[in-house]
Amino acid sequence: MPTTLNYQAIGKILNGKQLPNPRQLVSLASWLIREGVAGGAERQNEGEAVQHLLQLRETAHAESLGIYEGVDEVRGNEIPDTVHPGPTVYRLVADAERRAEQALLSSMLKSVESIGVVAEIVRPDSFSDEKPREVYVALLELYGRHSEISRSSVAAQVMQQTAGRIQVAEYLSSLMEIVTDSTTVYYAKRVVKVAQVRRIALLGGVLTDLAGQSLLAGDEGPDLDSLVDYVEDELQSFMEDFHGLGLVANSLEPVIDEAEGIGKTESATESISSGFSEFDSLRSGFHPGELVILGGASGIGKSTLGLQFLRTCSVKYAGTGFLASLQMHRNEAAMRILAAEGRVPLHHMRSASMTDEGWRRLQQAMPSVSSAPLYIQDEPTHTLQQFIRTCEWLSAFKHLKLALIDSIDLMDMDPGLGSGDYERDLAYMARELRKMAKKLNVPVIALFQTERPQRNRTDRRPELYDIPASLEKYADAVILLHREDAYDRDSPRAGEADLIIAKNRTGPIGSVTLAFQGHYGRFVDMSDS
Incomplete structure (x- = not known):
């Protein structure tokens, strides 16, 4: 056995997983000739054998880089006179x-x-x-x-x-x-x-x-x-x-440029407006590259609020939006968007009891909704990787601005990726979604259904701990939706909704009060109610 090689190294070399260095080649050639297993070569041919092996190694190394022999001149590149990296x-x-x-x-x-x-x-x-x-x-x-x-x-x-x-x-x-x-x-x-x-x-x-x-x-x-x-x-x-490392000093100029543009134009910061002025003043809408979890109990209005975010992005500002709906059919989503945009009672559209005024409002809303670059995937078995691939395609060809999942707790893991443990799978999905958001520089909103509060719970407002830790730790922001009249129809706050910013890596936490217009299927600022 050559002194510069062991059985493991020889195995890697013979299997093509490793290129031997020149010293190993010399040692290997000498050993093979000495043991008489190098094709019967004589001792005096050792130098020639070594040289041949060295040439083979150079060829193999060049091939691994996509480099080919027989290059007589460098097209468009001259060798500097003072640099001598080698003859070839x-x-x-x-x-x-x-x-x-x-x-x-x-x-x-x-x-x-x-x-x-x-x-x-x-x-x-x-x-x-x-x-x-x-x-x-x-x-x-x-x-x-x-x-x-x-x-x-x-x-x-x-x-x-x-x-x-x-x-x-x-x-x-x-x-x-x-x-x-x-x-x-x-x-x-x-x-x-x-x-x-x-x-x-x-x-x-x-x-x-x-x-x-x-x-x-x-x-x-x-x-x-x-x-x-x-x-x-x-x-x-x-x-x-x-x-891919960079000093913070290299990022100061674009940061200053962004800071100078805050409050002047929406495009200056590239954030996506939520459609609610008080919410946007608190956290400047939704930021590219962030994962936002929107949580709330069943029947509280999460899907309606999610559609409101997409409607603002695509209908109002003509930005490409994507909805992966695991709960409602795309026709239902389109009906809700049209009703909210036209201020038409949703139950009138569902029961085919439209009034003349309702038809007039729909006619006015149709052009802006039909031209909106909003894409909907309503396959109930939509998997995580399918969602990521769709977002990558929309980002590359349609300049995706906002992606929303309704909801992450219903999304399936791809075959072979699931662990069988709910918490671990949820953490994996959140981690992958955050990586995708950062890679595509697009905000991703994932809806999550929390448990309904117990009857003996005096304060039914949701808290950050209502979101699983496996999901919360990967989120850049956690927003919780609460409505008192969802539990008490006679509540003095009937028609109001609280948008609670429970976690916010880009600013302060707090709460914003909105008006809930359930008959239109939408939320609005209190000042517009």
């Missing part, structure tokens, strides 16, 4: 980079719907050359403006970005001729990977060159302390980028 490494990396970038851009041009997904993976500075980088930025710009994406529109956008300095018409034509046999996401991850390899190769070459200068220049060259400081700074910068 820089050229191989540059060629792999060119292939990956072209495959990605070609795939994006042919599959426009994938651009939104790629934007979350690849940064413009991942591209090594200016031309593909500008094409990538142009694709993102056109996609963000909902503009037509074609070779001519991309070429025009690049001309505009570079003040006519870069022309890409022929380059785009060559991209369309590339045959792509993998998904766009695969090419996106390949571009990121090879860009990281390029940075490592360049860093290694610079360090080697600086070390050589220090030795050859003597006292006039860089001293050891300076070299060590440089190495530490460069490695730290690389690791921060690799792990």
